Every structure is written in C-alpha cells, then in structure tokens.
Amino acid sequence: MSLSQAINTAQSSLSNTSTKTSVISRNISNAANPDYNRRSAVLMTTWAGASVATTQRSQNETLLRESLTGTAAAASQQTLLDGLSRLQSIFGGNDYETSPASLLAGFRDTLSTYAVKPSENTLAETAIADAVQLARGLQTASAAVQDARYSADQQIARDVDQLNSLLGEFQKANDAIVRGTQAGSDINNELDVREKLLKEISGIVSVSTVTRSGNDLAIYTTDGLTLFERVPRPVTFVPSSGYSATLTGNAVYIDGAALPPGEGASTNGAGSLQAHLQIRDTYAPTLQNQLDEIARGLVTVFAESDQSATPTLPDMPGLFTWAGGTVPSTGTLQKGIAASITVNPAVLSSKGGNPSLLRDGGINGAAYSVNPAANASFAQQLDAYVQAFEVPLTFDSAASLGASASLTGFAADSIGWLEQNRSEASSAAEVREAYRFRTTESYFNATGVSLDEEMSLLLELEQSYKASARLISAVDEMLQALLAAA
Template identity: 30%
Template sequence: MSISNSLSNALSGMTAASRMAEVVSSNVSNSLTDGYGRRTLNLSAAVVGGRGAGVEIGSVNRHVDRGIIADRRLADASLSGFETLVSTMGRVEDVVGSAGEIGSISSRIVDVEAALIDASVDPSSATRLSSLGDRLNDLTSSLNTATKSIQNLRVEADASIASQVDTLNTSLAQVEQLNKDVTSAQLSGIDPSGLIDQRQMVIDKIAEIVPVRELDRDGGQVALTTPSGETLLDGKAKVFGFVANPVITSDMTIASTGLSGITLDGAPLSADGIGKLGGGTLGASFQVRDVELVTAQDGLDAVAADLILRFQDTSVDPSLSAGEPGLLMDGGLAYDAMNLTGLAGRIGVNAAVDPAQGGALTNLRDGINATTPGPSGNSTLLQALSTALSAPIASGADPTQKSAAARAADFEASTGAQRLNFEAELSFSNARWSGLKEAEAAGGVDTDYEMQMLLRIEQAYAANARVLQTIDTLMQRLMEI
C-alpha cells in the first residue's frame, strides 16, 4: 500500500469517526425528547480499482418500533377520550349532587318534605308557610340551574369540537407539507430524520383527537387513516368542516338539525355527526354533547315531571280543576306530556302561592285556587301534599314505584355510576398507555450504550490520528534523505 493510500484511508477513518461522534452526540442530547428516533450511521468499506480505499460513509438510519408507536397512538386516543368523559361527568355530578349530599336535588326534595311536615303541625304559622315556599323555590331553582349548567356544558363541548376540527385540519396540512419535505430531502441526499421526528410529533397530536393508522407511501411519505377506514391523508390532506353553536337549548340535537355535525367538502360526514372519526377526544366531545348530557337532561326532566304531576292531582288539591296547574308548573302552565324536553329548566312555583308575584302564602294551606283564607288550623292540604311527595308512585319515564326523593336519588346515583364506569375505562386505558409508552422508551436512546460507542469512536479516531502521525514521520524521513 502506498503512503498516499494510507493517508487517504486514515483521513476517511477520521472523517467517519467525526460523523459518528456527531450522530452519537445527537442521540445523547435528545435522549429525553419526545418523538426522537435513535440514529445510527451506516459505514462500509470503500473500494477503488479493486483496492481498499478506507471507509465510506453511508446514510443515517432512524430506529423506532413502528408497531409499538401505532398501538401507543391508539392508546393515546382512548386515554384522551375517557379523560374528557370522566371530566364532564364529574362536572355533571357536581351540578346535580350525590344522593344524601347537602345541596343535591334529592336533598332539596327532602327539605320540602320536612317543611311540609313542619307547616302541617302548625298551619297557622306564617313563618312555617314562608319556609315551605322558600324550600319549594330552592328546589325549582336547583332544577333550573342544573338545566342551565348542562346546556352550558353542551355549548363547551360544541366549542371544543370546533377547536379540535381546526387543529385536525392544521395538523393534517402540516403532515402533508412534511411528507413533501421528507421526499425532497431524500432526493437531495440530505438526512430526513429530523423532519420525520417532527412529522411523528404532529401525527401524535392528531392521534389524541382521532385514532390513526400510519401507512407507508413512496418517497418516505405516509398516509393516515382511522381504524374504521376513514382516510385523513393520502397525498392530499382532507379538510373537515364544523359550525359551532353559541347557544344550545335542550331541544337542539343532530336529528333536529339544531346542531352541526362534521362535514367533508361541505357534505355531512354521517347522520350521527362524526362517522368513522370517533375514538379520541373528538368522538368523546360528540358523545358528551349528544349522548351523556342529553341523558342527564332527560333525567332532570323526569324528576321535574314527577314533581309537577304529584302536586297537579285534583285528589291532592281539591281546589284544582282537571288540567289546571298545581303547586309546581311548567313555565306557568300545566304539565304537558308532549313537551317534556327541557322541563327542568322551566319548572317553577305557582304564582298563586308567591307573594312576590301577587299570590298568598295561605294558598299553600287552603288550595291553589282559594279566593279567601280558610281556617288557619286546617292542615288537610298540607298533609295531602306531604303524602303525595313521599308516596311511591310510577312515572311516565320510570314505571317503578318510588317517592320523589328516591327517584331523584336514583337519577343522581346513575350519574355517579356513569362517571365511575368511565373512570374504570380510564384506569385501564392509562395502564395500557403507560405500558406502551415504557416499551417505546425502551427502544429509544440508551445513554449508557451511546457513551460506550463514544469511547470506541474516540479510540478509532485516535488510531487513525496515529496512522497520520506515522505517515508524517515517514514523510519527514524521506525529506531528510
């Protein structure tokens, strides 16, 4: 081997060692960076004219376990979706309260029962009648407030859907551009690993909103689809649409066309509003808006209907005629079985017993339609109202015979049970996500291994430098001859 060949080999070895040190240092510095794929440098023996010519530096390889990443992304979607559901049901539970909890709807019904008993003991007491009126107002106000809160939660869910659709569209456009950049880098001989890291992070963001599968395409590009088969990106990113509603009432649903669903190219994606995009936070937000909160409102309306019907019975208050509103009313009217939706938001105390509205407290004792005060010691109506409230009867929404407080408590318990169900699913999803995240991290950068590699690189660099030093000595000797 000539001195010039030896010099060339040593120089190529030093260059390769320098490039490897650069790759290793990148691995170590990004050992805690999300989305970073460990790099290695391809080296091969260089051959020129059938003779060894040092080392040839090849491409940089990016190492990730795409199977684990795919499963982790699905776990991301599930985890994020159940977090949304648990959070929402927790807020609903705060609004309606828990059975036996002070301030809950069932406890306010119990308060009315207690006030009726107190008033029946001394029906001549204006203080006790006033307390009964206050307890009734507290009960109806709590139902009104709960309805308003639930509809506000639906507005929040609707706004969240709009925000997520915007983020989804932006992220898909970013992946489309990164696909082009990766292809361009490969064609230019530039390492695209950094672009692929960035693309992985953007896809991870998408995976929280909508579960995705990543498919390879030519030129280092990828396509994205949902597990259900909806294509999000394949060359060109799809653009989804959604129109948010600033105000939502109890009667507004997808079916009534009062609420918007997701559109694609201006056309509805599906009848349920979300189609094959469910599974992540986007699907959870639709479930919150169109299922869970609607169910909660139905439960409130059933409680309100039960209360109104108990006091609207002419056998309880003989002063009433059939079809007339009783002690509790639907927005000033009698109960209408065809107008049940949103009833809890309209329920109120009959103006005939409210002095602030021109009524008289004595009508609590004498009857809604009493024109003049009756005997002050007559507790018949108060006892009848108390019995009606505590009597186990069936309702239109629930054929099981229950007292008013028990029916409200069952509704509160069902709300809490749904939250617990979602929490159980969340716990499972979290455990699965944690396991997959650990498996993904295990395949990432091992700093101990990288430092060992750095020592080997240092040794290789020193050896090549020693070759150069030896060649320099030989050249000096030749120059001295």
C-alpha cells in the same frame, strides 16, 4: 500495507469518527425531545475502506401504532371524565348538596313539619321558601347542563380547527418526505416532523396509517373515514350559538361522513372529538331529561283538581307551575320543563300571594279548594303531599332510569346514575393512561436517545480517534526516517 494505504486508512477513520461524533452530539442534544428519533451512522465498505454511507433513523412501526392507539384512547377517556366531572360539579361536587335529590329531601322534611303544625304561618313561609329553592335549583341545574353542552360544542369547534391545521401541516411534511425520497436526500428531520404531527392528530381523532410508495403516508380513522390521502380531507363542523333542552347539536363530518360519538362510560371513542360529542349528545341530554322528569313529577304531584261535586274543570298546576301552564301528561317527557319551573305566585307573600293556600288548596280558584272553611288545623292536604313523595310514578324511558319510581327515588337514582358513570370513567381513565404511558415509554426506549449509550459510543470513538492518530504519527515518523536516510 504501504505507507500510502496506511495514511488513507487513517484519514478515512478520522473522517468516519468525525461524522459519527457529529451524529452522536446531535442525539445527545435531543435526548429530552420526545419527538426526536435517534440517528446512527451506517458504514459501508468501499475500495478505499469503510466510510459512512447514510444516517439511519430509528423506527419501530409496531410500537408507534400502539403508541398512537394509546394516545387516542387516553385522550378520549380523560375528556369524557372531565365532562362528567363538570356535570357532577353542577350539583355541588362529591356530596351533591345542591342536587335535586338533596333539595327535594329538604323540602319534604319542611313540609312534614308544616303538616304537624298546619296553623303555623312561619312554617308555611318556610315550606314555600324551600319550594322556591327547589325550583331554582332545577332551573340552575338545567342552565348549567346546557352550558356544559355549549362548552363541549365550542371545544368541538376548536378541535376541528386544530385538526384541519394539523392536516395542512402534515401535507407539507409528507410532500417534503416524498420529494426527498425521490431525490435520495436526508429526510430524517421531515420524518420526525410528520410523526410529531401524527401524534398530535391522534389526540383529537383515532388514526390508522398506510405507507405507500415513495414514503407517502395516508391517514384514516379507525372507523374508516379518510383524513389524509395525498391531500387533507375536509373536516367540517357548524357550532351552535347556544343550547336548550330541545336543541340538537350539529355533527362533525370527515370527508363528508359523520363522526359518531363514543359510547359507554368506558368509552369506545378514540380522541377528544368523540368524547366531546358524547358529553354534548349523550350524557348531558340524558341528565337534562332526568331534571325535566323531576320537574314534571313535581308539577304533577302538586297539581290541583276540581273539588266540585261534579268536577268539570281540568287539573291545573298547583304549588309548582311552568311555562306551559298545564299539567303534563303522565310518563311523557316534557323537554325543557326544568328550565321554566317556578313556584306559583299565588302562594308567594312577596307577590301578594297567600302561603296558606298550600295547606288549603285553591291556588287556581275556589273550585280547587280542599279546605274552603280555612280551618287552621287542617292537615290532610299537607299529609297527602308528603306521602306523594314516595308514591310510584311513571317516568319516560328517555331518562334512562327505569319506567317506575317514586319522586324521591327517581331523584336519588339520577345522582346514582351520574356517579356510577363518573366512577367507571375514572377507573377507565387510569387504565388507559397507564396503557398510553407504557406504550409511549416502550416506543421511546426503542427509538429515543439513551445518554448512557451515547456516552459509551463517544468513548469508543475516542479510542478509534487515538488509534488513527497513532497510525498517522507512525506513518509520519516513517516518512521522516525515509527522508532523512535519503
């Protein structure tokens, strides 16, 4: 090897070492950045020796797809769990102390005590007070369920706005990558940005990607809806200004097609959008139906009938009444009845009523009285009310709790239904979060930065630098000796 070849080799080695050191330094500075993929300098052999040809970005498409799938599934399941936990909190949390089942049991017990001592006016007042608390509990729960639907609707609007914004940013990154690929420039930073946006999008809606020529990327949902294909596809949603039991929420449209809500406590939805739709359109309405059926059952059980020898008057709401002012049809859901159920003013002392009408009947007039003589020891009507709590009633299948049950049994089943779904959602959330964590960890291990590895490479570069420096020093000594000899 001539001296000129030796010096060229040393200079090339120093240049490569400098470039590699710069790449490693950048890797180390981004070691804690989850959206940064490790870079490595790739050498190639030329007539002048080895030189850095390009800076390569670590990638693993298989693990990335699994990570995106895990992110979408975990986001959907956690959102569903949060929604179900909110519905649970409406009834006082884990003990359900403010649930219709608890209030119904308390009212039944007070009514039983009143039936033992029907002459006690204080017991009549206590029974009426418990009835008022039960009616208010149903009203409050109904309002809270609709508020949960409204909150989910507002979150859907925020998710849609964020999704459209992310798709707009994705277009900028994707266009930069396509242009950079055509020009042969370094696009590693843009690839990091595009991948980061893809991860954020997967938290809102499921994503499936297709890479096309020029590094162009198209995004679809797992249901086949187009999110991005050269340009963002419109994601549209019209939020509602409020909710009631009779109002249905608007759908989310992606490229003109409706996004379906998730199904089941271990939801098949992916991304927060489908879970919010599931809470708004499935779980909250079903719980509202259950509240309405409990309220309808109360109005029916405590309804008054014409006591005449030849009855001609229709049955009328008794202790409990509602905005409709009639006794609802048996087994047919009356949407919104829980929101308007109240205790009849005829038995409220505060409104000039007589609490003893609960014992005697006649809330709707003398024709409906079962104790026209107002005997203080009369308890048949109260006993009948107490027993009616356990008599099977027909319920609408829209409540998802079966067609026949007692009033107390139905209220207890409602709590069981909510708790079962929340428990299943909680277990599924743990599993899916573990899957998300493992897939994300595996992807980061494959493409992220390891400080130990980078420091080891720095030590190797240090030795390479020392070798190049020694070679230059040796060439310098030879040249000095040559010049001195000349």
